[in-house]
Amino acid sequence: MxxxxxxxxxxxxxxxxxxxxxxxxxxxxxxxxxxxxxxxxxxxxxxxxxxxxxxxxxxxxxxxxxxxxxxxxxxxxxxxxxxxxxxxxxxxxxxxxxxxxxxxxxxxxxxxxxxxxxxxxxxxxxxxxINDIQWLLDEIHSWIFNNLWKKWGSIVRRHSALKAAAATTLQLQFSGYGSNFATVQKALDLMGIKEPSEMEKWDKEYVGKVVRGFMDVRFPxxxxxxxxxxxxxxxxxxxxxxxxxxxxxxxxxxxxxxxxxxxxxxxxxxxxxxxxxxxxxxxxxxxxxxxxxxxxxxxxxxxxxxxxxxxxxxxxxxxxxxxxxxxxxxKGLVPVYPVRNLTHFSSDDKNRGSFKDCLLVSPGTTVREFCRLLSPELEKHFLYAEGPSGQRTVG
Ligand SMILES: Nc1nc2c(ncn2[C@@H]2O[C@H](COP(=O)(O)OP(=O)(O)OP(=O)(O)O)[C@@H](O)[C@H]2O)c(=O)[nH]1
Known part of the structure; x- marks a missing residue:
């Protein structure tokens, strides 16, 4: 990342x-x-x-x-x-x-x-x-909530007409805050909101709570x-x-x-x-x-x-x-050290120096995805990855 x-x-x-x-x-x-x-x-x-x-x-x-x-x-x-x-x-x-x-x-x-x-x-x-902490949360909440609530009527009408999932509807509104579908889905899951979500029945207070749940995931x-x-x-x-x-x-x-x-x-x-x-x-x-x-x-x-x-x-x-x-x-980021071989732990073909590179990656990144991050060419060659306690994953 x-x-x-x-x-x-x-x-x-x-x-x-x-x-x-x-x-x-x-x-x-x-x-x-x-x-x-x-x-x-x-x-x-x-x-x-x-x-x-x-x-x-x-x-x-x-x-x-x-x-x-x-x-x-x-x-x-x-x-x-x-x-x-x-x-x-x-x-x-x-x-x-x-x-x-x-x-x-x-x-x-x-x-x-x-x-x-x-x-x-x-x-x-x-x-x-002690008041500063709540105050920052309130500022961010007002920003997101006010933007959402002023359009709530039309958002819900469109949501019902398309029979959309709540995460899809909300992601359309929240994408401007740097979120993605997974972020919104995670927030809804943590709040226990399941489909059908009956968004039509959400009142102002409940929408406020959803915004707070979204903030917790999006702005740790x-x-x-x-x-x-x-x-x-x-x-x-x-x-x-x-x-x-x-x-x-x-x-x-x-x-x-x-x-x-x-x-x-x-x-x-x-x-x-x-x-x-x-x-x-x-x-x-x-x-x-x-x-x-x-x-x-x-x-x-x-x-x-x-x-x-x-x-x-x-x-x-x-x-x-x-x-x-x-x-x-x-954010659960993990440092990953790509190397070419397990003798020198170098990342160039002349074996100069060990553990040259290190990338912080998101949790859940697969070995294959990681290799693609480094270079599309590498994806064809990698062998395996080793975890912090020595466990090996074949990609
Ligand atoms: N005792 C003490 N004073 C600090 C500490 N950190 C910052 N200060 C002092 O607090 C005052 C404000 O610090 P700044 O770092 O300028 O604060 P700021 O939040 O950037 O302030 P603005 O520039 O007004 O936005 C300065 O006099 C700093 O020397 C700290 O850890 N201990």
Whole structure:
């Protein structure tokens, strides 16, 4: 799923720009991505997954064409979109209204950045962040529902005349939101709506519920509770976790991640994105010749200690990588590594480097479909695929 896109939304000042800075690798080499075009409001982030090079003893010769492999952890490039303009009334065209909604429909999964500290709202006052989550849902719901309800009479007349299935009728209406027939069918199945659906009898409230069911499937959302380093965040996090599914929630400090990345780049620390630890020159028993560290002065050391105590020690990481991981996992995408042979695990005929390519694919993709994705020619030659626990599938 090379066009997989994570959309990042959030109220002004929630920390969306900081999150995007923390998640996207502005320093990566140009051309280090499989994507031909990157729009100005797109960035590239990396989904971390265990690389098979470790299992097959090929860590030394692992040579990703895109992204990187660090000690057997693969960093797989994924596109991220800044969905700007979330303000109250976006669904009625306020703020960047239409632009916001247009961008939204291209995303496959959303990261909703919430200021968990509740420090400031758009008027610069403290506020309760628990309301933000419902508010985003309401904005998206109003947009879809209002468009649907104003045409409901004619939609139902046509539906009855054609004796169509509910999924067919609704897909015609929902295709503009980037959905396909399978998405609509899945939403109806989850709601227990069977054929004949008796759409003629659906009232306004029920149509609203169907829209909500559709949203759950079409716009899976990770709730990113940001600013966890702030003392006011704790109580809000607890209440939000009690109200919403904790599996949907990730705790982050975008500021801490930006800081650690900068310190790593400036060679004051050794830090790998997503890690629970970093090393200063004092922590290193044997200096790393590839990443020689400068000494930190007292002020810098204090700032680093604060991040260690308030974020890494308490929460296990800054949470940025965990948020990306949850977004990819929510869609059930699986990394697949195509190779030409099982001795070198290379993907060119000269056996240069192992595990060069990696693609994230949708669940249910067959071996044959995957080969077709790579090249129509390959479809004739493939032998089998091996799953994460070693099970083999003959295509
Ligand atoms: N303490 C703390 N502050 C943060 C964090 N993330 C962002 N901030 C601060 O929150 C403020 C707003 O952050 P931005 O990243 O500009 O927020 P935004 O959502 O992009 O805001 P707009 O540009 O107005 O849309 C800035 O002062 C950031 O430094 C965090 O994790 N912890």
């Amino acid at each position: 090379n066009n997989f896109l994570i959309g990042c939304v959030g109220k002004p000042s929630a920390g969306k720009s900081s999150f995007l800075n923390a998640a996207t690798d502005a320093n990566a080499k140009v051309g280090n991505y499989p994507f031909t075009t990157i729009d100005p409001n797109n960035g590239v982030t990396f989904y971390q997954s265990p690389c098979p090079c470790k299992k097959y003893g090929k860590t030394d010769v692992c040579a990703p064409r895109y992204g990187k492999c660090v000690d057997g952890t693969r960093f797989i490039p994924v596109k991220m979109l800044d969905v700007a303009g979330l303000v109250p009334g976006a669904s009625e065209g306020r703020g960047l209204g239409n632009k916001f909604l247009d961008d939204l429909r291209t995303a496959h999964v959303l990261l909703h950045i919430v200021d968990a500290s509740g420090q400031t709202n758009e008027k610069g006052e403290g506020y309760d962040p 959302t990770v709730i990113v509770l940001n600013k966890i380093d702030q003392p006011d965040a704790d109580g809000n996090i607890l209440r939000i976790c009690q109200k919403y599914d904790p599996n949907q929630i990730v705790l982050t400090s975008a500021l801490a991640e930006c800081f650690l990345r900068k310190m790593n780049k400036d060679k004051y620390i050794r830090y790998t994105e997503g890690s629970e630890f970093f090393d200063t020159s004092e922590d290193q028993t044997t200096p790393d010749p590839d990443h020689p560290l400068k000494d930190c002065d007292e002020k810098l050391m204090n700032r680093l200690e604060k991040v260690r105590d308030l974020v890494l020690f308490r929460y296990g990481s800054t949470g940025i990588q965990a948020a990306i991981k949850k977004a990819v996992d929510m």
